[in-house]
Amino acid sequence: MTAERLVLRDLLPAELRRSWVVDGTCPDLDLYSLFRARQIADLHRTAVIDAKGKLCYTALDRKVRCLATGLRELGIGPGDVVGVQLPDGRGAVIADLALAALGAVPLPFPVGRGVLEAEGLLRRSEAVAVIAATEHRAYRHAADLRTLAAALPRLRHVIAAGRPGTVPDGTIPLAELLRSDPVGFVPARPDPDSAARILVSSGSEAEPKMVAYSHNALAGGRGNFLASLIPDGTPPRCLFLVPLASAFGSNGTAVTLARHGGTLVLLDHFTADAALAAVRAHRPTHVLGVPTMVRMMLERLDVTDEELPPPTALVLGGAPLDATTAAAAAQAFGCSVVNLYGSADGVNCHTGLGRAVPPTDGSGVVAGHPDPRVAEIRIADPSTHQLLPDGAVGEIISRGPMTPLCYVGAPELDARYRTPEGWVRTGDLGYLDADGLLHVVGRLKDIVIRGGANISPAEVERELTAHPQVRDVACVGVPDPLMGERLAACVVARGAQPPTLASLRAHLTGRGLERRKHPERLLVVPELPLTAAGKPDRAALRERLTESTALV
Template identity: 30%
Template sequence: MTTPAVPSYVSGTSEKPLLGDTIGDNFDRTVAAFGDREALVEFATGRRWTYRQLAEEVNAVAKGLVDLGVGKGDRVGIWAPNCAEWTFTQYATAKIGAILVNINPAYRVHELKYVLNQAGVRTLVAAPSFRTSDYAGMIEEVRPECPALEDVILIGQEEWTSLVAIGRGGSAALLDELQAELSADDPINLQYTSGTTGFPKGATLSHHNILNNGFFVGEMCTYTEADRICIPVPFYHCFGMVMGNLAATSHGACMVIPAPGFEPATTLAAVAAEKCTSLYGVPTMFIAELADPSFASHDLSTLRTGIMAGSPCPVEVMKQVIDRMGMAEVTIAYGMTETSPVSTQTRADDSLDRRVSTVGRVMPHLEVKVVDPETGLTAPRGTPGELCTRGYSVMLGYWEQKDKTAEAIDAARWMHTGDLAVMDDDGYLNITGRIKDMVIRGGENVYPREIEEFLYTHPDILDAQVVGVPDERFGEELMVWIRMREGATPLTAETVREFCQGKLAHYKVPRYVHVVDEFPMTVTGKIRKVEMREKSVELLGLEKVAATRHA
């Protein structure tokens, strides 16, 4: 009788229990414990708040929203780059039980309209503009087609000033009463992920989901009230608002916003000036910081930890972050929006080899397993399969899309990630690929189907297939293979970019274009994207980049 193989399954244990608080109650406990400590710094403007001062702003926004008629379960959209008001709104909505709908700052008109209507956004808090995006103009353009939208509050404008002023005079007792009626299991956040059908899906997350994930991510980084976390990653994503803000406030640490959008030199300056102990980023951000001409002039000696996540990390980049930036305890995290987001993380005491070549081990109070995608059976250790995760972090479901939820979460509550992974004998995981053809460009999840369906609207395109190709800066870039209609002039990267301008978010616009007569096909008539990707690497001369080792 042979000994059965050890299955690719692990569960995360911890001496620390899960938090049973709502986000508002947990925040108030931190304010009571660390009221005089600095809580939030907006480096670009010099504005700063202690925890007590931050609570005053949060409560004012919360009471202002209540005065507008916003209540438990109502959807409040936030469409803005990183700023203090984003954070005020995040905690204010949590205190009154409104569901915060994160809207990607890169969205254009058709994406904005879809999310506002799909979520039924009642109130929208937005920046008037950011970089080349006229948010106010785009909102006015879609507003007649968004029947649920009642109020638009532009940050820094009269509407925002009025909201806060009314809130400062509002009833604290009423706010306490509303907060006391909330459950930790209530939905509190909607985060949209690009969908394979061409439409984004709203991952519905509860207080319990994201508060605990933020807390335990912070535990893995050994945060205390003495830590100062530099957060250049966007708040609209879990990386910023959960791993950044909630990890900080659940430990009494300080949140440092270097700039509204990512700027490598400003991020380095913020770390130095604010004596940050932790720095976050996707690999492309760290690459840009290490390459910045001003790098050597910044004193980064206070850094000890941080998180690199969002896309596969090149091993050499990880080593430089440790050696040149002094982040000896830097960790790699892996997860997805639907899991709040982190499922696995390396630990500060893991060996360098573990930290540069794996995505770590399962997080406390979670389970992960690797299964055979065909049979659903747990694979033996060392055998590739689909990574699944279960526990407190798994979303409540996709907003008003039960069919899509059922495709992602099985009857036993396992979230099927779609990622291929291998688990070693010690429970460490390597992500080896993706079952579906999702592309991760600079930390942004891009689904080719969405771009393909848009390109089909071009009058000269007969068919379009998008694949990811390796890229030194972004991890992956987009390449589209196009079949032209008969007699049409072949498109170029420039003409495709012009067609997409203002209609697709910039990160969804293909960088490379390859015009062909036919696509490589299987004998059953399915397009072979694996072969297309391999051929694309050859055509573009990216063999060296493709060979770069990643965690």
């Protein structure tokens, strides 16, 4: 706790923040206080279901207070940033809440992210400690992070979570901190408009951005998003297929538990079979994942042909949702499919529970009606930043109760992506129609430039998902000495016979997609690789395509 601690400024006008408290949009309580109120209201409600079984609110709170006591004895206090690299499970939830109880700021990032990326996150955030898994699949995160200590003078502690005997030298066993006596612990009461968590962008192709969110932005703004999907107000039971450490996963501890008093159903590693088993065993009200994960689950359902207990909603975000997947998922899961358009940077819009299959337009599934209790959305000219009328395509900008404070350690990002009035520039292109419905048509940056002509990979993907031999697809640009870039389609085949490049191109012609946008290369893969955040790993696909000498 030194004078040089990272400053996280709120780029929204203070009077606007307070107006959302006055009108009841935000709860004006810190996350631990909200969680504690839920625990007192229902002592024995199940808080977490993971590989170890069930954990009720009271048992969870005791573990939280034990860890908070141990961390405080290490000198960790209000405003300190602490990295967390743990798989989904009770350990990640305990760490989240313990840091909230201290008024510290957790910086979660998913397991599977490499040590170089971790070093950048911890350095730029000026983290004083990190809590990491000793072993998770092929990773040894605690030992890897311990090697960074010499290069990170602000990093005082590496706390290792794992079995006895596996804790690396020079680290502090998490189990030891969890044995602290919590009787005298008094939680901090941070300002609800101060930093509560740092969200990390997916970072699949560049150094990830870090975005600071307040207690009110998480429990209020993001909490209102989930509230709109709980028709009867009953505490939800949410199965998270995405990591809690991802931006999408921030709807876990802060929203599902602290705001709504619900239950988290967690998998320490996603597989389609494990996810389907969790749906059958735990009957979640809400399943949250990315479209690729659901397509994997649908493929397994084709094999098993077993019915699923219907949730209230299947909430899909993190990547564009196509109409084919939406329709198949609605039928298989027997519930409304909700298309979530959002990002770590501070935008949220979704299609709601009004229809089983979300509506579509010429660009695919629509984003829905913006909810001002979550985030107001407008359309601006990308160059002049002037607001555009309904129907005009421009850059999507967002501002509302869930808007983050600022980017972390990156004033250049604040200058580039935040307006003087606090609006977030998303870099996405879209328009609002006469009914106020948001349509997303592409990204300013996410294009392939072939011989000077722009191609939107998302547009091609939307059309290819309707091909009868395509289960899943991701399109990427690959370098080409003549044209600069060429478009490649990376396809997971439906059935035993994979499609040919010629059949894909013929299909796109039949769908009315002009020839210049057709893929010129094809890579057939058994499944799309995923980033640590659960999104298709386009960088890995591009690397495979670049190295391959046997492309069709």
